Amino acid sequence: MRELIEHTEGINRLMARYGVKFGIYKNGEFHEQLFPFDAIPRVITHEDFQQLEKGLIQRVDALNLFLNDIYGEKKIIHDGVIPEEFVFISSGYLPQCEGIIPPKKIYSHISGIDLVLGKDGEWYILEDNLRIPSGASYPMIAREICRRVSPATFGNNSVVDNRNYADMPKETMEWVNTGGIPVIMTPGRYNAAYFEHSYLAERTGSALASCTDLFVEDNHLYYRDYRDRKQKVGVIYRRISDDYLDPMTFLPESLIGIPNIMDVYRSGNVAIVNAPGNGVADDKGIYYFVPKMIRYYLDQEPILKNAPTYLPFYEEDRKYVLDHLENLVIKDVAEAGGYGVIFGNELSSEKLSEMKRLIEKESRRFIAQEVIDFQDMEVMDGDEKVLRKADLRAFVLSGETTRVWPSGLTRFSRNADSFVVNSSQGGGFKDTWVLSQWKK
Amino acid sequence: MRKLKFEYSMELKFSSPVNSHYFALRCVPGDSLRQKITLDVCRVAPADYTSMDRDGFGNLKISGCCGDYHDTFGYSVRGLAVTEGMIVQKCPLHPMYRYPSKYTQYEPEVRAFTKTAWKESGANSAETDLEKAVRVMDYLYHHFLYIPGVTDIRTTAADALRLGRGVCQDYAHIMTAVMRCAGIPARYVNGLMIGEGATHAWVEIYTDGGWYGLDPTNNLHVDDYYIKLAHGRDYGDCEVDRGIFRGNAVQRQKIYVNVEEISNDRDSCVNGTSRG
Numbered sequence: 001m002r003e004l005i006e007h008t009e010g011i012n013r014l015m016a017r018y019g020v021k022f023g024i025y026k027n028g029e030f031h032e033q034l035f036p037f038d039a040i041p042r043v044i045t046h047e048d049f050q051q052l053e054k055g056l057i058q059r060v061d062a063l064n065l066f067l068n069d070i071y072g073e074k075k076i077i078h079d080g081v082i083p084e085e086f087v088f089i090s091s092g093y094l095p096q097c098e099g100i101i102p103p104k105k106i107y108s109h110i111s112g113i114d115l116v117l118g119k120d121g122e123w124y125i126l127e128d129n130l131r132i133p134s135g136a137s138y139p140m141i142a143r144e145i146c147r148r149v150s151p152a153t154f155g156n157n158s159v160v161d162n163r164n165y166a167d168m169p170k171e172t173m174e175w176v177n178t179g180g181i182p183v184i185m186t187p188g189r190y191n192a193a194y195f196e197h198s199y200l201a202e203r204t205g206s207a208l209a210s211c212t213d214l215f216v217e218d219n220h221l222y223y224r225d226y227r228d229r230k231q232k233v234g235v236i237y238r239r240i241s242d243d244y245l246d247p248m249t250f251l252p253e254s255l256i257g258i259p260n261i262m263d264v265y266r267s268g269n270v271a272i273v274n275a276p277g278n279g280v281a282d283d284k285g286i287y288y289f290v291p292k293m294i295r296y297y298l299d300q301e302p303i304l305k306n307a308p309t310y311l312p313f314y315e316e317d318r319k320y321v322l323d324h325l326e327n328l329v330i331k332d333v334a335e336a337g338g339y340g341v342i343f344g345n346e347l348s349s350e351k352l353s354e355m356k357r358l359i360e361k362e363s364r365r366f367i368a369q370e371v372i373d374f375q376d377m378e379v380m381d382g383d384e385k386v387l388r389k390a391d392l393r394a395f396v397l398s399g400e401t402t403r404v405w406p407s408g409l410t411r412f413s414r415n416a417d418s419f420v421v422n423s424s425q426g427g428g429f430k431d432t433w434v435l436s437q438w439k440k
Numbered sequence: 441m442r443k444l445k446f447e448y449s450m451e452l453k454f455s456s457p458v459n460s461h462y463f464a465l466r467c468v469p470g471d472s473l474r475q476k477i478t479l480d481v482c483r484v485a486p487a488d489y490t491s492m493d494r495d496g497f498g499n500l501k502i503s504g505c506c507g508d509y510h511d512t513f514g515y516s517v518r519g520l521a522v523t524e525g526m527i528v529q530k531c532p533l534h535p536m537y538r539y540p541s542k543y544t545q546y547e548p549e550v551r552a553f554t555k556t557a558w559k560e561s562g563a564n565s566a567e568t569d570l571e572k573a574v575r576v577m578d579y580l581y582h583h584f585l586y587i588p589g590v591t592d593i594r595t596t597a598a599d600a601l602r603l604g605r606g607v608c609q610d611y612a613h614i615m616t617a618v619m620r621c622a623g624i625p626a627r628y629v630n631g632l633m634i635g636e637g638a639t640h641a642w643v644e645i646y647t648d649g650g651w652y653g654l655d656p657t658n659n660l661h662v663d664d665y666y667i668k669l670a671h672g673r674d675y676g677d678c679e680v681d682r683g684i685f686r687g688n689a690v691q692r693q694k695i696y697v698n699v700e701e702i703s704n705d706r707d708s709c710v711n712g713t714s715r716g
Contacts (some may be wrong), residue, residue: 074535077535084538087535088535088536088538089539089540089541091486093536095497095534095672095677096494096496096677097496098497098534099496100496215487215505216490216505217488217505218489219489219491221503247462248464248503248682248684249464249495252682252684257649259505259684260462260503260504260505263491263501263503266493267491267493279558281675299553399627
């Protein structure tokens with residue numbers, strides 16, 4: 001371990017050379033920055049991981065059933081488990097997807113579930129990301145470099161190998177493939193996660209395509225290769241958001257989409273990973289209802305806990321939220337990537353009453369959560385070990401079966417006072433070790 | 441019951457050739473309890489291919505592409521519609537028609553208009569939802585000016601209320617927003633109407649277990665002189681014609697709509713007048 005820490009600088013240098021970068025937009029300009037790596041790993045015991053695995057599989061299975069239900073029969077609404085407005089006002093709900101049955105009935109193929117470890121030793125789910133969760137390639141490539149820098153570390157610790165991550169999306173893509181080549185579609189060079197798109201394409205044996213390489217003809221999707229031959233596409237892992245996916249169905253001004261791909265998809269002639277319309281299930285307002293979904297669809301008790309959450313939409317919760325606002329985290333359900341997260345204790349009394357008015361006026365727009373007392377993690381700051389907030393993004397792959405990648409992306413805040421760990425907000429990352437059963 | 445002969449054609453002329461032209465058209469009326477359609481002609485040209493399917497709202501949609509350079513594009517739909525007027529088409533309500541959508545947000549203008557329309561029109565004291573809707577429609581008809589050229593396809597219900605004038609699309613958006621805001625599910629409808637030289641827009645409200653059509657632009661119940669093309673939460677969901685192409689060209693569009701009644705006993709035609 002010490003050896004790894006001593007090599008932190010070298011590891012980061014190697015990663016820079018590999019192009020392990022993260023793009024952010026600030027003031028309308030695109031900046032690419034390194035995603036700083038910290039050599040002290042997060043270690044998850046075998047027993048702890050088994051429990052996590054069960055809980056994550058249960059959660060993602062329920063979310064997939066929910067999506068099938070919402071764009072189909074809507075039983076969970078008819079049975080009064082979720083109030084309909086939470087579903088149908090959500091910007092992630094796309095009526096254009098009504099009645100579509102995706103190949104193998106899978107909506108969320110690659111799910112990124114964000115968790116934190118509380119001081120009580122319990123994992124809490126922070127949010128579900130079922131649209132285009134990024135980040136798996138960072139720990140994958142970090143591990144590769146770490147193993148090279150310090151092979152002994154991995155000889156002395158029984159760490160489950162995570163370098164086969166790409167096999168999992170590859171198998172998922174093969175499972176839903178409708179008969180054609182696999183493609184990873186990127187919005188291009190100036191996307192926050194472009195590094196990951198190209199890396200995954202290489203590792204999953206997919207063609208890396210941009211919108212100009214893809215087109216619809218006779219209700220099938222085709223890829224035009226470098227020799228101008230057209231090849232039928234059976235599965236597309238698209239890394240652009242629903243809004244921009246098909247200018248003929250969604251935003252007409254989208255220049256990075258594929259016109260009429262939604263027709264191909266509706267006809268069952270291509271699988272889209274992840275399915276359009278998933279945003280309705282990872283809406284911050286719907287989050288509150290996920291434990292209810294697990295009970296409703298699976299008839300099981302949720303294994304993993306949600307962070308204690310209140311919906312101002314319900315009068316009782318609203319009263320609690322308004323009375324305890326200074327101790328709560330407020331999240332705007334429409335925002336992503338750590339934006340729109342407000343800590344009540346950081347607000348001036350003026351801002352606090354402004355927030356209260358807003359919550360009363362637009363109660364559907366916000367959720368409020370208790371601040372979880374999460375375990376801090378050790379991070380190297382120069383030669384010094386300091387404690388920082390960190391979360392874990394677990395990757396869950398749904399194909400023939402649902403599986404959890406035995407690793408994950410541990411992100412930490414570089415700022416001592418900050419709880420926000422998103423890479424788009426300038427945090428760093430760690431490797432995540434899952435220990436195998438046999439301790440040496 | 442009426443027999444209506446209809447024709448709907450559109451022609452686009454580009455000032456210079458364009459290519460990679462993709463289109464999605466909702467220009468073909470579908471069968472329902474209200475209308476039985478027999479198509480004589482359905483032509484889209486030029487096109488490398490076309491395919492017809494239903495969209496997420498249940499409307500017929502033709503999609504396709506013309507890849508090569510071309511300087512005209514158009515479609516033509518002709519056929520016969522056997523229509524029934526003023527009936528409730530029973531069907532389960534999709535909850536999305538209860539909530540505000542892109543063009544029908546409950547902005548202050550919408551809330552204010554809903555409140556006054558409800559009070560002034562006497563809708564408050566009406567017994568059924570349909571009766572309330574008819575009274576509000578009458579109020580809207582008399583308090584909103586029909587003036588073309590002021591609004592465009594991006595105008596929302598609130599924008600139109602601010603302006604106080606507009607065309608059928610605006611009447612339909614305001615009516616839809618006001619109905620939903622007052623708790624009556626409503627949806628936006630595109631279609632053809634006798635005596636109209638263009639496509640028309642109206643609304644359907646959900647009442648008595650089904651959808652019932654009202655035309656606020658003309659203050660009329662939707663009877664058997666109307667042929668429906670498509671519906672959605674608002675205009676954005678059910679555009680009759682959406683297209684994108686490559687090229688730097690100015691386009692000129694010509695639309696021809698004709699709906700005539702075929703009398704059962706004689707061959708005479710009825711041709712009404714209205715505004716749209």
